[in-house]
Amino acid sequence: xxxxxxxxxxxxxxxxxxxxxxxxxxxxxxxxxxxxxxxxxxxxxxxxxxxxxxxxxxxxxxxxxxxxxxxxxxxxxxxxxxxxxxxxxxxxxxxxxxxxxxxxxxxxxxxxxxxxxxxxxxxxxxxxxxxxxxxxxxxxxxxxxxxxxxxxxxxxxxxxxxxxxxxxxxxxxxxxxxxxxxxxxxxxxxxxxxxxxxxxxxxxxxxxxxxxxxxxxxxxxxxxxxxxxxxxxxxxxxxxxxxxxxxxxxxxxxxxxxxxxxxxxxxxxxxxxxxxxxxxxxxxx
Ligand code: NAD
Ligand code: ZN
Numbered sequence: 001x002x003x004x005x006x007x008x009x010x011x012x013x014x015x016x017x018x019x020x021x022x023x024x025x026x027x028x029x030x031x032x033x034x035x036x037x038x039x040x041x042x043x044x045x046x047x048x049x050x051x052x053x054x055x056x057x058x059x060x061x062x063x064x065x066x067x068x069x070x071x072x073x074x075x076x077x078x079x080x081x082x083x084x085x086x087x088x089x090x091x092x093x094x095x096x097x098x099x100x101x102x103x104x105x106x107x108x109x110x111x112x113x114x115x116x117x118x119x120x121x122x123x124x125x126x127x128x129x130x131x132x133x134x135x136x137x138x139x140x141x142x143x144x145x146x147x148x149x150x151x152x153x154x155x156x157x158x159x160x161x162x163x164x165x166x167x168x169x170x171x172x173x174x175x176x177x178x179x180x181x182x183x184x185x186x187x188x189x190x191x192x193x194x195x196x197x198x199x200x201x202x203x204x205x206x207x208x209x210x211x212x213x214x215x216x217x218x219x220x221x222x223x224x225x226x227x228x229x230x231x232x233x234x235x236x237x238x239x240x241x242x243x244x245x246x247x248x249x250x251x252x253x254x255x256x257x258x259x260x261x262x263x264x265x266x267x268x269x270x271x272x273x274x275x276x277x278x279x280x281x282x283x284x285x
Contacts, residue, residue: 027254029252029253029254030254030261030264030265030268031268032252033236033252033254033265033268034265034268034269036208036234036236036252037114037119037208037210037236037265037269038119038269040207040208040234041118041119041121041207042121042205042206042207042208043114043119043120043121043206043207043208043209043210044120044121044122044123044124044202044203044205044206044208044209044210044228044233045111045114045120045122045123045124045125045209045210045212046123046124046125046203046209046210046211046212046214046224046225046228047111047123047124047125047126047127047132047211047212047213047214048125048126048127048211048212048213048214048215048218049061049126049127049213049214050212050213050214050239050240050258051105051107051108051111051125051127051131051212051213051258052102052105052108052127052129052131052213053213053257053258054105054106054107054257054258054259055102055103055104055105055108055129055131056098056101056102057098057099057102057127057129058094058098059213060072061215061217062215062241066094070090070094072187074086074087074090074091075087075090075091075186075187076186076187076188077186077187077188077189078188080181080186081153084170084179084181085169085170087170088169088170088171089169091182092166092169095128095147095182095184096147096161096166096182099128099129099130099147102129102131103131103134104131104132104134104135105131105258105259106259106260106262106263107212107213107257107258107259107261107262107263108131108132108134108135108137109135109136109263110262110263110265110266111123111132111135111137111210111212111262112132112135112136112137113136113266113270114266114269114270115136115137115138115139116136117269117270119269120137120210121139121202121205121206122139122140122141122202123137123139123140123141124141124143124199124202124203124224125140125141125142125143126143126144126214126218126221127142127144128142128144128145128146128147128182128184129147130146130147130148141195141198141199141202142195143185143191143195143196143199143221143224144184144185144191144221145182145183145184145185145192145195146182146183146184147161147182147183147184148160148161148183149161149182149183150164150171150180150181150182150183151180151181151183152173152175152176152178152179152180153178153179153180153181154173154176154177154178154179155173155175155176155178157173157175157176158183159173159180164180191220191221196220199221199224200223200224200227203224203225203227203228203231203233204227204228204231205231206228206231206233207232207233207234208233208234208235208236209224209225209228209229209233209234209235209236210236210237210238211225211235211236211237211238211239211243211245211250212237212238212239212258212262213238213239213240213258214239214243214245215243215244216243216244216245216249217243217244222244225245225249226249229249234251234252235249235250235251235252236250236251236252236254237249237250237252237253237254238254238255238256238258238261238262238265239253239255240255240256240257241255
């Protein structure tokens with residue numbers, strides 16, 4: 001195959017490939033990021049609202065973000081407990097309706113492909129939309145919970161979304177009549193201990209953190225890439241704009257839409273499989 005050599009055969013050599021004409025057209029940073037992911041393999045994808053924007057789900061911040069039009073207090077726990085019906089009207093429209101219309105985009109699909117190919121070990125997402133799982137990612141840690149399940153504030157019974165009637169506000173528990181709360185983390189709520197522990201353990205084990213579409217402003221989730229970096233991981237960031245990570249935490253910044261950049265990155269990482277030893281070669285045919 002012209003212009004392609006197997007990286008496995010050349011393991012340990014940083015110049016394990018030869019330049020092809022095709023490669024000249026791909027950004028140098030993209031190639032560098034792909035080569036790091038190939039060499040280190042243990043990649044943890046850390047995703048924020050930005051990865052789901054191209055699926056039609058607005059982010060919180062930024063020019064088209066929800067907080068430009070709405071007061072975030074409807075997902076503040078105290079506010080919700082005081083006025084569940086009022087909060088639920090926004091929750092249903094801005095989260096449930098938007099998420100239930102959405103499909104995974106090329107960015108989610110690319111992350112799932114990297115997991116299937118053995119490069120991504122887990123996805124830590126701040127999103128509550130379930131789109132990574134719909135795209136085929138299997139090891140997904142939902143740092144801020146999910147809209148797919150709800151529970152009763154009184155008897156703590158758990159319900160799958162499809163078994164809850166959202167036509168009446170607030171939705172109530174069929175067994176005791178208590179108010180149902182979605183299982184995503186509200187402002188002033190704690191992150192569930194197990195997901196927090198597992199996420200920071202993944203961060204500590206990562207060789208690369210692929211940060212996609214996150215401002216890095218939501219604590220404590222924002223620490224995940226920082227903990228990974230302190231433990232020795234390289235940080236590759238994809239975002240349309242600079243974030244709180246870009247200057248001091250990110251090693252390689254790939255500016256652009258997740259749905260454009262991630263598939264390109266995957267093509268560059270996966271390349272083709274070597275006929276001689278099954279190692280992955282760069283420079284897809
Ligand atoms: P954010 O809303 O604070 O910021 C979104 C980030 O994505 C910004 O940095 C922006 O520049 C970037 N971005 C926008 N479009 C992009 C694109 N097409 N490709 C790549 N990047 C793009 O998001 P956040 O930092 O993830 O934190 C906000 C919180 O909002 C999270 O905790 C999350 O739980 C919640 N949230 C989730 C969803 C969802 O589930 N889809 C939607 C909105 C908010
Ligand atoms: Zn109940």
